[in-house]
Amino acid sequence: MNAAGFPLLTLLTFLPLVGAGILLFIRGEEAVVAANARWTALWTSLIVFALSLILWFSFDKSTAEFQFVELHQWMPEFGLSYHLGVDGISVLFVLLATLLTPICILASWESVQSRVREYMIAFLVLETMMIGMFSSMDMLMFYIFFEGVLIPMFLIIGVWGGQRRVYAAYKLFLYTLLGSLLMLLAVLTLWYMAGSTSIPELFKLQIAPSLQVWLFLAFFVSFAVKVPMWPVHTWLPDAHVEAPTAGSVILAGVLLKMGAYGFLRFSLPLLPQATEWFAPFIFTLSIVAVIYTSLVAMAQEDMKKLIAYSSVAHMGIVTLGIFSMNHQGLSGAIFQMLSHGVVAGALFLCVGVVYDRVHSREIARYGGVAKVMPVYGALFMLFTMASVALPGTAGFPGEFLVLVGIWQVNPWIAFFGATGMILGPCYMLWLYRRVLFSKLAKPEIKALLDLSPREYVTFAPLIVLTLWMGIYPSSFLSFFEASVAALLARHEAAMALPRLAGM
Amino acid sequence: MNWTLVLPELVLAICGLLALVAGVIPKRDTSYAINMAVLGALLLSGVLVLVQPEGTAFAGQYVSDAFTKFTKLLVVAGAALGVLVAMDWNAKQGLAKFEFPILLLFSTIGMMIMLSANDLLTLYIGLELLSLSLYVIAAFDRDNGRSSEAGLKYFVLGALASGLLLYGASLIYGFSGTTNFDRIADAIGTAEAVPFGLVVGLVFVLAALAFKVSAVPFHMWTPDVYEGAPTPVTAFFASAPKVAAIGLLTRVAAGPFGDLAGQWQQIIILCSLASMVLGALAAIGQTNIKRLMAYSSIGHVGYALMGLAVGSELGVRALLVYMAIYLFTNVGAFAVLIAMRRNGQSLEKVEDLAGLGRTDPAMALAMTLFMFSMAGIPPLAGFFGKYFVIGAAIQGGFITLAVVGVLSSAVSAYYYLRVIKVMYFDAGIGALDARPASLSVVLAGTGLFTLFFFAFPGLFLSAAQAAVAALVG
Numbered sequence: 001m002n003a004a005g006f007p008l009l010t011l012l013t014f015l016p017l018v019g020a021g022i023l024l025f026i027r028g029e030e031a032v033v034a035a036n037a038r039w040t041a042l043w044t045s046l047i048v049f050a051l052s053l054i055l056w057f058s059f060d061k062s063t064a065e066f067q068f069v070e071l072h073q074w075m076p077e078f079g080l081s082y083h084l085g086v087d088g089i090s091v092l093f094v095l096l097a098t099l100l101t102p103i104c105i106l107a108s109w110e111s112v113q114s115r116v117r118e119y120m121i122a123f124l125v126l127e128t129m130m131i132g133m134f135s136s137m138d139m140l141m142f143y144i145f146f147e148g149v150l151i152p153m154f155l156i157i158g159v160w161g162g163q164r165r166v167y168a169a170y171k172l173f174l175y176t177l178l179g180s181l182l183m184l185l186a187v188l189t190l191w192y193m194a195g196s197t198s199i200p201e202l203f204k205l206q207i208a209p210s211l212q213v214w215l216f217l218a219f220f221v222s223f224a225v226k227v228p229m230w231p232v233h234t235w236l237p238d239a240h241v242e243a244p245t246a247g248s249v250i251l252a253g254v255l256l257k258m259g260a261y262g263f264l265r266f267s268l269p270l271l272p273q274a275t276e277w278f279a280p281f282i283f284t285l286s287i288v289a290v291i292y293t294s295l296v297a298m299a300q301e302d303m304k305k306l307i308a309y310s311s312v313a314h315m316g317i318v319t320l321g322i323f324s325m326n327h328q329g330l331s332g333a334i335f336q337m338l339s340h341g342v343v344a345g346a347l348f349l350c351v352g353v354v355y356d357r358v359h360s361r362e363i364a365r366y367g368g369v370a371k372v373m374p375v376y377g378a379l380f381m382l383f384t385m386a387s388v389a390l391p392g393t394a395g396f397p398g399e400f401l402v403l404v405g406i407w408q409v410n411p412w413i414a415f416f417g418a419t420g421m422i423l424g425p426c427y428m429l430w431l432y433r434r435v436l437f438s439k440l441a442k443p444e445i446k447a448l449l450d451l452s453p454r455e456y457v458t459f460a461p462l463i464v465l466t467l468w469m470g471i472y473p474s475s476f477l478s479f480f481e482a483s484v485a486a487l488l489a490r491h492e493a494a495m496a497l498p499r500l501a502g503m
Numbered sequence: 504m505n506w507t508l509v510l511p512e513l514v515l516a517i518c519g520l521l522a523l524v525a526g527v528i529p530k531r532d533t534s535y536a537i538n539m540a541v542l543g544a545l546l547l548s549g550v551l552v553l554v555q556p557e558g559t560a561f562a563g564q565y566v567s568d569a570f571t572k573f574t575k576l577l578v579v580a581g582a583a584l585g586v587l588v589a590m591d592w593n594a595k596q597g598l599a600k601f602e603f604p605i606l607l608l609f610s611t612i613g614m615m616i617m618l619s620a621n622d623l624l625t626l627y628i629g630l631e632l633l634s635l636s637l638y639v640i641a642a643f644d645r646d647n648g649r650s651s652e653a654g655l656k657y658f659v660l661g662a663l664a665s666g667l668l669l670y671g672a673s674l675i676y677g678f679s680g681t682t683n684f685d686r687i688a689d690a691i692g693t694a695e696a697v698p699f700g701l702v703v704g705l706v707f708v709l710a711a712l713a714f715k716v717s718a719v720p721f722h723m724w725t726p727d728v729y730e731g732a733p734t735p736v737t738a739f740f741a742s743a744p745k746v747a748a749i750g751l752l753t754r755v756a757a758g759p760f761g762d763l764a765g766q767w768q769q770i771i772i773l774c775s776l777a778s779m780v781l782g783a784l785a786a787i788g789q790t791n792i793k794r795l796m797a798y799s800s801i802g803h804v805g806y807a808l809m810g811l812a813v814g815s816e817l818g819v820r821a822l823l824v825y826m827a828i829y830l831f832t833n834v835g836a837f838a839v840l841i842a843m844r845r846n847g848q849s850l851e852k853v854e855d856l857a858g859l860g861r862t863d864p865a866m867a868l869a870m871t872l873f874m875f876s877m878a879g880i881p882p883l884a885g886f887f888g889k890y891f892v893i894g895a896a897i898q899g900g901f902i903t904l905a906v907v908g909v910l911s912s913a914v915s916a917y918y919y920l921r922v923i924k925v926m927y928f929d930a931g932i933g934a935l936d937a938r939p940a941s942l943s944v945v946l947a948g949t950g951l952f953t954l955f956f957f958a959f960p961g962l963f964l965s966a967a968q969a970a971v972a973a974l975v976g
Contacts, residue, residue, distance in 0.1 A: 074960075075960055075961060075964060077964070077968075078964075115860075115861070118860075118864070140890075143881065144881035144882045144886070144957075145881075145882075147880060147881050147886075148880070148881050148882050150880060151875055151880060154920070154923075155923075155927060158924060158927060158928045159860070159927050159928060165928065166924055166928050169924075169928070170917075170920060170924075173916070173920060174913065174916065174917060174920075177878075177880075177913050177916050178910075178913040181909035181910070181912055181913050182909065184890070184893070184909060185893070185897065185905055185906065185909055188890070188893055188894045188897045188905070189897055191894060192894065192897055192898045
């Protein structure tokens with residue numbers, strides 16, 4: 001039953017919606033509405049975050065079972081139920097979503113000036129979708145939240161985005177929608193087979209290997225677009241560049257994790273044979289992603305685009321880890337997802353800080369920023385180091401574990417995957433040099449002011465987490481230890497079956 | 504004779520006749536009072552449908568069961584909404600004639616009769632009563648060339664369809680010896696080999712009904728009529744009569760010709776596939792939002808027919824739920840179209856919605872919900888419609904239908920998104936005129952339905968379940 005004693009996950013999921021509902025009824029002058037909207041949204045997200053800390057403290061790390069489970073009838077004759085719960089794999093992502101939302105709201109405090117109320121509503125709805133997605137134990141609910149994310153995200157990019165926002169919003173929406181619709185076919189097929197969409201029920205299914213291939217492909221299209229994997233990653237740079245800062249943060253921080261989470265939640269446990277069968281294919285795509293997008297990142301002249309491509313490369317490492325199908329690889333992949341959520345989010349915030357002041361993302365417009373903004377320079381350095389996986393920062397344990405895991409599969413894959421750790425510093429340090437060092441010549445850069453108190457507050461939790469995850473990763477790894485072990489045990493058991501059957 | 508069974512139709516007809524008289528006698532403008540009276544009559548007959556006992560009347564020509572109850576309630580609701588959204592528009596266009604709501608009322612009687620038809624002749628009478636009323640209201644803006652053209656086009660093509668229907672009915676009568684649905688079913692069930700003429704007759708009847716639901720390839724009239732007719736009339740065309748025609752098609756296919764499923768399934772599958780694809784592709788280039796909605800409705804009919812094509816109980820049930828969701832979402836979207844008016848001029852271009860997100864956030868939000876719902880994005884109502892229909896297709900092994908369904912759904916998302924893009928992303932060109940209270944009520948009602956369908960799907964699912972049981976059992 002529920003360890004919290006009350007429907008915690010329901011509260012977490014729907015409290016943001018309550019906040020959004022309150023926002024709808026704020027009346028008055030535009031400036032007053034804007035101020036009230038900001039504070040209401042901030043308080044709502046902070047309350048949600050505070051509530052979500054219960055998960056951190058009372059989650060039982062010793063078991064792979066779902067916890068904080070809530071089960072209600074929804075459409076019983078169709079086997080659809082309102083089923084929430086978290087296990088070791090999903091619990092930290094719920095926390096990541098609840099942490100990043102208040103940060104995003106703070107980051108938009110001054111940079112968003114038009115239609116503030118609508119903006120805050122969109123973010124709160126987005127938070128509901130994210131939390132709901134990570135805590136769904138019913139596949140249809142998962143799908144609803146997974147695709148529901150598109151509605152607020154489309155509006156955030158399209159309304160508050162940059163020059164080519166319409167193109168970017170469309171691209172994001174249609175790419176992801178096409179992928180998800182194919183997943184819908186897989187969901188319906190599984191629903192038909194099991195008579196239920198409850199995830200624990202689905203886990204009992206034995207699916208014929210020939211059907212597994214088709215289902216895997218349907219899931220793969222959807223998740224690969226969301227991860228995003230090469231070559232369906234092209235929506236991401238566009239979306240990142242055009243999105244407002246906070247939109248990029250949430251996109252990199254949480255939304256990119258939805259695809260990888262989908263692989264972990266559905267593809268691996270439900271389709272073990274197909275997973276093995278497709279693993280080399282995924283490895284190939286991942287390695288291409290790591291090397292190719294790293295090289296592409298090097299050629300970028302737009303800061304956000306550069307970080308966007310680096311995200312694709314980092315997610316390539318994640319998919320390598322997921323399909324290595326061993327303990328180190330999987331743990332590393334999950335850890336990398338979390339750390340990338342924190343670090344890439346922070347990097348986009350860093351870009352947002354100077355963008356708010358100069359209104360340009362073009363690298364050439366900057367130079368010598370560290371001389372006028374020393375604190376900012378130090379922060380950017382920390383997150384750059386974390387992004388290139390310097391030991392002691394959040395980026396290191398994940399990548400290291402993935403490479404250890406993948407080495408056991410095939411040293412060559414590990415070799416190519418590791419090139420990402422060499423190319424990463426190339427573009428990241430080069431970016432850092434061009435923006436923060438080099439010569440302080442431009443007058444508009446000379447006039448820059450260092451971080452404001454609000455920005456300190458925004459960055460503080462991310463700094464703490466980046467160092468904490470780097471120095472003592474166990475406090476995070478321990479959450480999914482049992483779940484990863486259970487996932488692997490399941491996989492091995494499933495793989496043993498057909499061999500016994502003489503396949 | 505079982506007069507009490509037809510009480511809903513009877514009451515409605517008497518109210519219609521009384522309203523006609525009441526409209527003519529006074530010298531002053533009576534349209535508002537007649538509108539209200541018609542709304543009252545529709546409400547009353549809705550209640551009567553709800554309590555209507557089950558059974559047959561007039562020697563088996565008329566049937567009342569859970570299926571007729573479900574579809575008739577939808578039709579009555581659609582007609583009431585049609586009256587509601589038209590009131591203010593007609594007044595502003597100088598079309599506030601009392602005949603308008605009365606014509607809607609008579610078309611509603613026609614729809615109810617055809618839904619209760621258990622005989623090819625009852626079917627024909629109901630369908631013609633509906634069609635005649637529709638021909639007139641399509642040309643209701645009689646001084647407007649496009650409206651007259653729409654009326655005439657609809658009439659000529661509709662008459663052709665009626666001819667097909669009659670010809671098909673006569674063939675069926677000739678080869679089965681009866682026009683009664685139950686006896687046709689018996690004749691087919693007991694025949695050693697189904698006569699070829701019967702199948703030909705069935706094809707004619709299906710073609711005529713496909714014309715009424717505007718399924719491809721019998722859809723050609725739809726965009727022109729939708730564009731030319733006054734907007735509230737288009738709103739009505741796209742809602743209640745469509746639900747009634749789909750209901751009738753379902754009844755005819757699953758009832759008397761249930762044993763011939765192998766024959767009609769191929770036709771329906773083809774219509775469904777073609778409608779989905781054409782609805783998705785042809786709407787992309789439209790700039791007139793009424794034409795866009797016309798193609799969108801063709802696409803939706805394709806999805807609904809998918810439920811029938813599958814030919815399973817789950818499929819028909821999905822079809823009914825789909826049509827219920829379609830009805831309310833569609834009326835809501837058309838309420839926005841009707842409210843599109845600047846400086847007293849009625850507008851029809853998609854671009855005219857530009858900046859609505861700023862000038863009228865509430866209506867823009869409602870329209871966003873309708874568009875996302877029609878695109879099938881969860882958690883809105885339209886998603887569940889598609890979910891059950893495609894689920895039924897997969898369960899029945901119709902993978903092609905399911906795949907084409909999701910692909911055309913992705914394509915159609917493009918033009919639904921365009922409406923949202925215009926409202927929110929484009930620079931505004933001035934506020935629309937204030938919308939009347941009647942439209943606000945409709946918008947709020949349908950908007951809440953679209954948004955919160957996920958919370959009470961059981962209501963519709965179980966009603967649809969009972970309806971299917973009546974149809975099949």
